[in-house]
Amino acid sequence: MVKERKIIHIDMDAFYASVEQLDHPDLQDKPIAVGGGGKRGVVAAASYEARKFGVRSAMSGRLASKLCADLIFIKPRFERYKEISGQIRSIFLNYTPLVEPLSLDEAYLDVTENLKGLSSASQIARLIRAEIKDKTGLNASAGISINKFVAKIASDINKPNGQKTVPPEEVEQFLEDLEIKKFFGVGKVTAQKMYQLGIFKGSDLKLKSLEFLENHFGKSGKLYYQVVRGVHLSEVKPERIRKSVGAERTFSNNISSEIFLEERLGHIAAEVAQRLDKNKFSGKTITLKIKYGDFSVQTRSKTLAFYIRDKALILENAKSLLYQEKLHNSVRLVGISITNLKKAGHESVKQEPTTFMGKQLKFKF
Structure with missing residues (x-):
C-alpha cells in the first residue's frame, strides 16, 4: 500500500497585473494589461477587470485594445x-522544504510531512x-489533492482568491465530471x-481502452488513461531540471528574406550562448522557431553528435x-x-520519468 501524499498547488491571481495595481493604487479596479499595446505588442498578463472584456495573456x-x-x-x-x-517562496519554505516552482x-x-506538524493540507x-496576503498584499488561489495533476486543475476552480480541495475519495468522480x-496538458x-x-468529459475518456488511447495519442495515451x-503521481522536486535554454525576438516589421534574418539570429545566438554559459549548460539539440505573419508557427530541429555552448556554433547551426x-x-x-542539455561535469540532463501509484491509503485532507 502506498501512502497518499498531500500536494498543494499555489497560483497567484493575475500576478504581474496585481503587482502593478498594488504598487500603483491609481490602477486599482481598472482594466490593465502588462505588456505592449503597439501593433507588435503582446499581453503578458491581464487584470481581472480586463479579463471581463475577454483580454487574455498571449x-x-x-x-x-479592440476588446477593451x-x-x-x-x-x-x-x-x-x-x-x-x-x-512568496520564503513563505512556502516555512511550511515545507519540498517546493517546486513552476514560474514566478x-x-x-x-x-x-510539514514543518508545522499540521495534519490538514487544506488548513x-x-x-x-x-x-501571502499579509506580507505582500496579493491574493493567491490553491488546489489541494493527492497529486500534482489534480491539485493544479483544482487551483483554477475557485479563482480568484479561493481554494479547492479534492480529497482522495472524490478524485475519480472529480475527474470524470x-x-x-x-485537463491540465490538454x-x-x-x-x-x-x-x-x-x-468531451473525463467520463468519456475513462471509457476508452489503453490500446485505443495509445493508437490515437501515442505515448500520451497511457498518461491520459x-x-x-x-x-498519476510525479514527485514534487525542489530542484526542477531545466530542459531547454533559448531566446526569441519579435520584429517591429515582418521580415521576408533569410539574409535579413541572419543578423537577427546572430543577436539571439549570442543571448542563448550567454544563458548557457551562465547556467553552465551545453546542449546537443538545436531548434529554430519561426512565427510567420499569419501567426502560424514552424520549428526546425537537429541533434548534433557533440554538445555545444559557443555562440559561433549555435549561429552556424541555426543558419543551416x-x-x-x-x-x-x-x-x-x-x-x-x-535542448538535450548537459551540466558541466555531469551526464546529460534527462527528464525524470513519470511514476504512477496504485491503491492508496485515505487520510485527512
Missing part, C-alpha cells in the same frame, strides 16, 4: 516580480494564502481531436536550419532553443 495588444477601449498598458517590471516571488507565480508544495493552504479541455489541438473521438483514474527550406511567408518572430 493575446496581441492590438486585439486587446479603456485598457491601460503597463511595461513589465520583471525584477519587481522576481522580488515578490522570492518573498506558481508552485507545487508537498505537505505530507495549510489557507494559512499560506493568508500569510471534468470537461476534457480543463491544449486546443488535442481537445479538438478528442471531441472528434467522442471524448492513468490520470483520469486518479493514479534557416536555409533548410524556403520561408512560407514573411516572419514576425524567430527564436533559438537548445
